Amino acid sequence: MIRITEDALDYLRKKNYVVLLKLVNTSLC
Numbered sequence: 001m002i003r004i005t006e007d008a009l010d011y012l013r014k015k016n017y018v019v020l021l022k023l024v025n026t027s028l029c
Helices: 004-027
Strands: none
Touching: none
Protein backbone atom coordinates (compact mmCIF):
# COMPACT_ATOMS: atom_id res chain seq x y z
CA MET A 1 0.00 0.00 0.00
CA ILE A 2 1.12 3.51 -0.78
CA ARG A 3 0.72 5.98 2.04
CA ILE A 4 0.15 9.54 0.88
CA THR A 5 1.52 12.08 3.32
CA GLU A 6 0.00 15.49 4.01
CA ASP A 7 2.93 17.10 2.21
CA ALA A 8 2.24 15.04 -0.90
CA LEU A 9 -1.45 15.97 -0.86
CA ASP A 10 -0.59 19.65 -0.38
CA TYR A 11 1.88 19.45 -3.27
CA LEU A 12 -0.71 17.87 -5.55
CA ARG A 13 -3.29 20.47 -4.54
CA LYS A 14 -0.92 23.33 -5.38
CA LYS A 15 0.11 21.66 -8.63
CA ASN A 16 -3.52 21.18 -9.68
CA TYR A 17 -4.28 24.77 -8.69
CA VAL A 18 -1.49 26.06 -10.92
CA VAL A 19 -2.74 23.92 -13.83
CA LEU A 20 -6.27 25.26 -13.34
CA LEU A 21 -4.98 28.84 -13.34
CA LYS A 22 -3.13 28.21 -16.60
CA LEU A 23 -6.26 26.73 -18.18
CA VAL A 24 -8.34 29.72 -17.08
CA ASN A 25 -5.74 32.17 -18.37
CA THR A 26 -5.54 30.49 -21.77
CA SER A 27 -9.33 30.36 -22.10
CA LEU A 28 -9.62 34.07 -21.30
CA CYS A 29 -7.08 35.09 -23.93
